[in-house]
Every structure is written in C-alpha cells, then in structure tokens.
Amino acid sequence: MGLSVEWRRAAVSVVAAVAFGATAWWAAGGEADAFVPVAPPESIHFAMKQNLELIGDWLADKDPTSAAETAEGLAILAQMYSRSGDAEWRERVAKLRATIEQLGKQAAAKDIEAAQQSLKECVRLVGQLPKAPGGRNSATADPIRPAPTKAVMKLMDGAYSDAKATRSLKEFEHLAYTVAETANFASHLRSDARWRSAAGEVRDAVAAVARSAADKGLQAARAELKNVYQRCEACHRAYKREGSRQ
Numbered sequence: 001m002g003l004s005v006e007w008r009r010a011a012v013s014v015v016a017a018v019a020f021g022a023t024a025w026w027a028a029g030g031e032a033d034a035f036v037p038v039a040p041p042e043s044i045h046f047a048m049k050q051n052l053e054l055i056g057d058w059l060a061d062k063d064p065t066s067a068a069e070t071a072e073g074l075a076i077l078a079q080m081y082s083r084s085g086d087a088e089w090r091e092r093v094a095k096l097r098a099t100i101e102q103l104g105k106q107a108a109a110k111d112i113e114a115a116q117q118s119l120k121e122c123v124r125l126v127g128q129l130p131k132a133p134g135g136r137n138s139a140t141a142d143p144i145r146p147a148p149t150k151a152v153m154k155l156m157d158g159a160y161s162d163a164k165a166t167r168s169l170k171e172f173e174h175l176a177y178t179v180a181e182t183a184n185f186a187s188h189l190r191s192d193a194r195w196r197s198a199a200g201e202v203r204d205a206v207a208a209v210a211r212s213a214a215d216k217g218l219q220a221a222r223a224e225l226k227n228v229y230q231r232c233e234a235c236h237r238a239y240k241r242e243g244s245r246q
Helices: 005-018 041-060 064-082 087-108 112-128 149-165 169-187 193-216 218-245
Strands: none
Touching: 041 064, 041 087, 041 112, 041 149, 041 169, 064 087, 064 112, 064 149, 064 169, 087 112, 149 169, 149 218, 169 193, 169 218, 193 218
C-alpha cells in the first residue's frame, strides 16, 4: 500500500521546496545515447498501480488538483514502462499514456466525474498489461518526451517516501527500483554533463540498493537508501541555489 493522502500531501510540500524549479527547463531531445532501463518492468508496473490508487484517493477526497499532479507522474511511469518492450509493446503502453493524460486534463479542469471514468479505464488498461512484457528490448534510441522538473521530482520523492514506510521487502525493492528508474529518466532529459553525471550516480547507487535488499534485509536497505537520497537532495538544493542566482 502507498502512503495516505495526508502523508503524500506533506511529501509534495517538501519536494516543492527542494526541486530545481517549478517549470520544465529540460532540453527536449537532447540526449544522444539510448535509454537502457535499469528497473525490472514489474517494479514500474507496481508503481503505476500504486499511483492509480493514489489518484483514486485524491478524487474521492475532492482534490482534483493533486490528482492531476499525480497523473503527471503516472504518465512518466508509463513512458518508462514502455521502454521495457518492443515496438508493439510500446504501442500498447502509448494507449495507456494517452488515457492518463486525458485523466490529468480532466482533473486539472476539476471535472471529477469525468476523471473518475478515465481512472477506471486506466486501471483496466494497466490490468491488461503483463508485469513482464514479451519481446523485451534492452534499449531504444527514441527520444524521451520532456517532462516538468517538478513532476519528475515529486515522482521520485513519492517512491522514496513509500519505500521508507513499507514493511514489505518486495515492495521496498519495487519502490527503490522506481527511484532508480526515475533518476535514469531524468539523466536523459538534459545534455548538461554535470546534471547527467549526478543523476547517473543516483540511478546506479539506488539500483544497487534495490539489488542487494534481499541479502541485507529491509532495515539495512532502508538505511542505505536514506544515505543515497540525502545526497540526492543536497544536489537538488545546490541546483536551486544556482538557479536563483541566475
């Protein structure tokens, strides 16, 4: 299970304070190398289901604005998920992503009833997608679609917060891999060498935590993830300070 709406609301406030900025300043299509997934598809599948549940909570709580923000992160997850399969697989996930984007627009327009109907369709489409696609493709040179910085940071922060709270080792692994894949996604959205290096370091470190969690146990894995994420947040603050001086 994911965090409650109240905990998620607090997490959103924290990440908004340390994010690089609220606007999308990514360089669209600037990556030269192929995107190679680092997370098992089943981990991203798990994260998508969690975020769908969270959107349902936001809508039930009559908070369409937060539902729309969560849908932004869900669309990013769908984009990452599509990279784990072949061309046919990516087409199937593209249909899901289009429905997610429709849901986000409806929620942003405060049309809760329409958003709930789109949510049901998203749940159905995710349920039809296997956790591990056939015909897997390890890399694709297709460009990453730009995403708002704030949405990427919220997605990463939400997965990290859930990883800290879960009592399930398997859920921890899924969530840690989601953090790693989100950092991987971020590394491909800007050509800045320093940015790409920092995001790549977070990706590799968190992926290592996820891989070793079963051997080290939940408590030790949590401590390692916390150390990695503290370095990540320090980098966020440094970029924010630099941005404010420009």
